[in-house]
Amino acid sequence: MSLLLATLLVLLVASAFWTGRNRALALAADGTSTLHSRPSYHGSWVALWCGLPALVLLVGWLALEPGLVDAMVVSALPEEVRELPSGELARVLDDARRVAAGERTAREPGPEVLEAARQLGRLRTYAGLAFAGLLLSVAVGGLTWARSRLRPDFRARIRVERAVRISLVACSVVAILTTVGIVLSLIFEAVRFFALVSPAEFLLGTEWSPQTAIRADQVGSSGAFGAIPVFLGTLLITVIAMAVAVPVGLFSAVYLSDYASPRTRAIVKPVLEILAGIPTVVYGVFAALSVAPMLREFGEGLGLDVASESALAAGAVMGIMIIPFVSSLSDDVISAVPSALREGSYGLGATKSETIRRVVLPAALPGIVGATLLAVSRAIGETMIVVMAAGLAANLTANPLEAVTTVTVQIVTLLVGDQEFDSAKTLAAFALGLVLFLATLILNVVALTVVRRYREKYD
Amino acid sequence: MTEGRADAVGIHDDEAARKRLRRRYAAERRFRAYGLGAIGIAMLALVVLLASVTRSGLPAFTQHELTLEIHYDAELLDPDGTRDPEVLGRADYAKPVRAALASLFPAVEGRRERRQLAGLVSKGAVFELRERVLAAPELVGTREPVRVPLSDEADQYLKGKIRTDLPESQRKVSDRQIAWIEDLRGRGLVHQVFNFRFLSSGDSREPELAGIWGAAVGSLLTLLVTLLLSFPVGVAAAVYLEEFAPRNRWTDLIEVNINNLAAVPSIVFGLLGLAVFLNFFGLPRSAPLVGGMVLALMTLPTVIIASRAAILSVPPSIREAALGVGASPLQVVVQHVLPLALPGILTGTIIGMARALGETAPLLMIGMVAFVVDVPDGPLAPATALPVQIFLWADSPEPAFREKTAAAIMVLLAFLIIMNLAAVLLRNRFERRW
Amino acid sequence: MTAVEPTNATKVRVGDLSVFYGEKQALFGVDLDVPANQVTALIGPSGCGKSTFLRCVNRMNDVIDGCRVTGSILLDGVDVNDRTLDVVQLRARVGMVFQKPNPFPKSVWENVAYGPRIHGIASSHAELDRIVISSLDRAGLLKEVQDRLHEPGTSLSGGQQQRLCIARAIAVSPEVILMDEPCSALDPIATATIEGLIDELREKFTIVIVTHNMQQAARVSQRTAFFHLGEIVEEGETGKIFTNPTDQRTQDYITGRFG
Structure with a gap:
């Protein structure tokens, strides 16, 4: 499914390049005007408009889909399952995912798991289809709009080069983002830790035994x-x-x-x-x-x-x-x-x-x-x-x-x-x-x- | 010296000076010896390391098999004679194995002895027979000699890894089992063969069945993701920083930042992956996709630094020539600078990939440390990687896994050597001096 | 021009000296006598072998890979390439000052104390200090650096650095000092100071100086040797070389026709 979608998208982008280029050639062919940019730049510009918005959409979807679907599945589960501790709930979802994928689970799946699995399967199919439709229409829309903008004096090269430059800058920002990501994620989780354990105890304490016991009455339960x-x-x-x-x-x-x-x-x-x-x-x-x-x-x-x-x-x-x-x-x-x-x-x-x-x-x-x-x-x-x-x-x-x-x-x-x-x-x-x-x-x-x-x- | 020249001739050539000189030369020799000793220590460490790995790893590339006369009893496997794969797949193949063993040692009686006898053969024999029958249902009802793997204990004994001078209770193979093995060996039924299972199968709880193929595929998928992300992004960042970026505080910041990222401990990248990719974006645990993304962030500085060096080494005269005939700055980069810088960029990328291949700690953080039997079939399937597999086996209490650990290290090192050789060849082949 | 003192014994006698760098020959059978307590100037166009010659005298060429030396260099009658003569000992007797001032990244005092210390010349700190002070004094630097003895040697001006290097060389009590274009990196005022210093030092040391600057050779030296293409074309009293050379090439060089 995703492979098919990707192939379709690649084909669309390729055809966008081709039609943009041909359109530019046709515009030049009447002889009244000369192109500002070479035809392949026109093609690249159309291809960019076809591929980029779709790509952004795809990345966003890949990042959000699991969470979104999970949330919908959970909301459809019966009350008593929803109120399970988060670890239990995660296990139910995990089992449901395995059942939906036709794999074996560690425990015999209960009714709530089977129900969740059914939900999951249905949601995934619908959501997947809807998304595929959206993706393709965005790509085709971008293609059509960009193609309609082509004129002989259209400064395609300038625009394409600007897009490339922006993407170059974006790539060099990845390194900064990595550092920011490291700092933020560490600080975020560490702050939650220091809400439970005081920084003074952490930095100056001389006893380290983080194994919190399973039952509250065990020795060293607090860690x-x-x-x-x-x-x-x-x-x-x-x-x-x-x-x-x-x-x-x-x-x-x-x-x-x-x-x-x-x-x-x-x-x-x-x-x-x-x-x-x-x-x-x-x-x-x-x-x-x-x-x-x-x-x-x-x-x-x-x-x-x-x-x-x-x-x-x-x-x-x-x-x-x-x-x-x-x-x-x-x-x-x-x-x-x-x-x-x-x-x-x-x-x-x-x-x-x-x-x-x-x-x-x-x-x-x-x-x-x-x-x-x-x-x-x-x-x-x-x-x-x-x-x-x-x-x-x-x-x-x-x-x-x-x-x-x-x-x-x-x-x-x-x-x-x-x-x-x-x-x-x-x-x-x-x-x-x-x-x-x-x-x-x-x-x-x-x-x-x-x-x-x-x-x-x-x- | 203040006394004038007359004694000055003497001060460099009298008895005291000669004595001092001898001391100084002794110090010189000592110093030189320290240097040689240091190099010797480093070389010795390398030799000992490689030798110990090879010595304990080589036996894992062979395996002992036992030829058993298997009777594919139709009564047992396919009582209704349907030859239905469903039925054949569910049948009990342990019985034919036990029967074949019993026919070799008719004198063995009693549950305990029989179980000991069956313990000589790997549990994997059952699966292999099933695969065999499913592939060729016409075998049912016939007899044929089949080579089945021996259990790891028997295999270890045959490789001389089990000390027979220990009391029976302290070793994994009993005296009776040793007697049987020797008997079988005497009858010419035990063969030492090349261990294809090790190279072609996934992990297993049974050491004699465990292989590295699953981990190798996991590593391959992970590296593929790493390459696809870090190469384009790294090259693009390098192009921007070398060719387009203005020199200002912002680019200085990026520069300092890249140099620092290159020295951040790898486990911190693992924490980043865990917090951001798994917890925030909810991507699946143990997936090569996430592993590849984390390793890509880790390798990015290496790729950027190598690419910048390669781009920098392209002489400005080439850029000026292209600009002079009216090429746009971007065309100059794409058509002239990048092709010339490509060998250097690729060399740096391969070295970065080699480092990523050997990296373990960040993968532990994102759960690629699970026990995965199946060979992963995609970037989202649960997987492990070669170095993690080494870590897992090294931690395993079974002594037979120790040789697997070393053998897996040999495979990993072989991959690394190939990658580094490729980098060296590339550099030598295309290196250009301007 | 100081009058020549013909009574001076020969300090260094070079006979049939040839030097090869790998395949390339840099010196072709050079003969030269260096008299004691005089300044001998080596002049000639660049690449003519004068620096190579200089570096042979205290075997600084040893550090260059693939360098081969034949012929004899007798220091007080003993060949410097003789196995019995130790190179460390030789260099203590034959000091060297380089083209670019190269003070160690240490204090002024430490720079000068370096040589006596490694050779173990001083038996006490007080004696070492005496050697340092008198060397600085003799190099004409003491007044300028008296209060800065413990500041880094690299903080001095170029001319002062070069005099520091000279002080460093004479602190070891050498018999011969080799100077390889010691003023080429300095301004005219610093150069004049150093030239004056060289003239004073001659009283105690035998000095061989390589220079590009013919006025300098004429000012400071008693004898001059003109090198050309790895050979000594002409050698003799400085006055005679500069006023009445016998060889046409010398004539051309000192009148500025080539070089």
């Missing part, structure tokens, strides 16, 4: 939302990751830029890039299934008690992941240090390492700091490694051998699976997301500014 242990866990893993990534990445960059022969460079750089191209879930598997058990065994050998989801395993693997990030950024920064400074140092009889340690690295320091900040932002936001290899328990500890949890782990745990959107538990994920977004945003802005200033200095 505790003090996020300090989560923040500190994130910090601990980030520090471990940086302890691995910064020295290794920086020394690699120094070696590559000042010591390695061009051949070594040509081999080592791509290899490091492979390390950067490996998906994070693969690092997660590596951390959880290879490194963590190995560390545990190693710790046992030393008589240490290493948690099977230790911060050390997650942090070390995350560090490995970030090595290429640090090294390639530092390599850029170090190469940007003017060779005159190196020569000045060599000319005084400094060895290579003295030159690097005392002249090149101090000169490159701002850039290296910027690169490190970007790497920290990466580490804070990294999700899969910690989801797979770090724990869920929010321990308040600085011991890398124990399990800690992180902001991203909590976001994933709180939001994966079925959930209701009005409990503090799920909303807490958005509050954590807001903190994560702000922290990385500040780091990124500072780091990018530092790096840009640094570049300008030596350009």
Whole structure:
């Protein structure tokens, strides 16, 4: 059905182009006047009028149809079903959707489900047909109107180009809209969370156990939302990751830029890039299934008690992941240090390492700091490694051998699976997301500014 | 030095200077060693990672099958002789399997032993027999040797993954089962074959039946949506910013914004998708469409940045030449600049797509983490993606899923390598120096 | 023009020096004696090999890939390319000042202290400070920067930066100072100051200076060598080269017919 509609629409647009172009040719053919724009611009203009309004309509319909139909189905359901808790109601609708699609449901469908399914089927058919009619008539209407406007002196090129320009601007605004969308959605949900849990408790509390119990009389039914242990866990893993990534990445960059022969460079750089191209879930598997058990065994050998989801395993693997990030950024920064400074140092009889340690690295320091900040932002936001290899328990500890949890782990745990959107538990994920977004945003802005200033200095 | 020249010759060549020099060269060697060591650590990490994945993943590409003499008993499968697909589809195919097994080991008696014996063969054998009969109803009433997959426990034992030195209660395969397997192997009925099921089927609770095809199709659909959205929008935005935008606060804002978006954690995009696409617009959960939209927003900065660089590298002389013969600015861009910038744009896009293919966290947020058995048939069907499948299997307690995890990683890495090679080739083939 | 002191011993003796950058030969069997405590100027059109020659003396060419040097450069009778002579040690004895002032992004004081520090010349901070102050003084910079010793070296003016680089070089107590067009990036007033400085420094150091500017060569040097196409065309007392050259090409160059 939708495929047919799409095909029809494409055909209509194509024919709009063709008739517009032919009309323009016909107008020019009488010889009394010359066309302002070439015929294909006339065709494009008609095609735009045919396709654009229909497209807007289609997108609006796709966005609103499910909600609209659902609302109509719900309103047609019997009173007692409508007053079910929102989660129950959603399940009824979900089952009805499955029944309507001819799929099997988890539970034996009740009468209300079957009724809803019937409603749903009928509504969908009618609504679909009505919409298809509307869509096609809008397209044809646009075509006809636009075609009737064509004159030899019609400035089709100007208009088409203006339309294209507007769409170019619209596309570049998508990036802004994305940021706005992120900020708004995070703030919106976080505000709802802070209505349930005070910001002070969230930011300063030291107990985190968001698992709200199913029954009210169970222990810890209210849940505790003090996020300090989560923040500190994130910090601990980030520090471990940086302890691995910064020295290794920086020394690699120094070696590559000042010591390695061009051949070594040509081999080592791509290899490091492979390390950067490996998906994070693969690092997660590596951390959880290879490194963590190995560390545990190693710790046992030393008589240490290493948690099977230790911060050390997650942090070390995350560090490995970030090595290429640090090294390639530092390599850029170090190469940007003017060779005159190196020569000045060599000319005084400094060895290579003295030159690097005392002249090149101090000169490159701002850039290296910027690169490190970007790497920290990466580490804070990294999700899969910690989801797979770090724990869920929010321990308040600085011991890398124990399990800690992180902001991203909590976001994933709180939001994966079925959930209701009005409990503090799920909303807490958005509050954590807001903190994560702000922290990385500040780091990124500072780091990018530092790096840009640094570049300008030596350009 | 204030004493004049006479001793100055000495200060760089006396005993103390030579001693200092030796120390300095030792420091130089140490420093160099640190650098080499750092590179060594990075390389070693890569080698260990790839080696451990390959070592545990390779066995998943083979599978053990058992040849059973199956009797398609007409009494059992089609008592009325109608050969109606409806009837054949509902028939019990477990019995012929059990019967075939029993005929191999007539001595086995008792419910528990029989169940243990049946446990050697995968539950999937039943479905495969049904498919076979439905495809060829004339089989009913005949006998034929059929290769059926062994259960994951038996398969793991045959691959040497089960430690037989452990006490019987601590392993998944009992001593009796081991004896049977060895007996069957002795009779030449067990074969190790290439595991087509792994490449061609969807997920399953049974490790020996689980495959990556469903996840691969999910990834493909997701990437398709991502590409269709991020490529045109990204290129259009890049064209606007490089060719038409005035330099003012507004474009500066867009620029800063794009650079920042490129560094926003991917999970935040997942939160955006969950709040906006699922909750606000009510799009279905677990759908490749939504996954693709989220990943498109995530890849957009990459595409824009790469496209801008490619457009910028087209020399202004070409634009001036075209403008000089009366082309409109838009014609200049479409007819001259874009074709020349295309290889660079495509390279950037492929790299962006490769990153999107490996991305997991945002997909978890929008519910593409469900257990999906069916191969998705459209962008709105519930689906999962390759990296998410890896995540799910890695989390699974069954030891047999561990090799599946590694094998799925190998497949994912293979796709990534292909994409990156394509990008490199494209760059080398069309790279132009002005 | 200062009178020539013929008693001066030869500090650097270059014999049959050839330099190749990969396939390309930059110097063709050059011979030159540099007398101690004099200023020797190397002049010639651009690309004639004078900078290459200069960089051979303290082996700065080592850092360039594919550079090959044959022939001998004897510093007090010892070949600088000899395996027993360490390059670090060599560069401590043969300092260098570059075309563009290149102070390190550190304070004035740190810039000058850099060399003595890496070579471990000073045994105490007080001694290091004495070396820094006297080097700045000798470079004629002390009065100007006395109150700004801990400000970044890059905040000085171009001429001051170049004198800072000279101070940095002499702080190591070299025997020879190589200067590669040290005034080319400076204005005439700064150039005059540096020229005066060079003349004073000659008392303690042997100086080899590459210059494009023939007036400069005539003003500061006692001996001059004219390079052309990788060879030394003519070499001798500065006065004689500029007033009575024997080679036609030298004549043409100093009268401005080419170059």
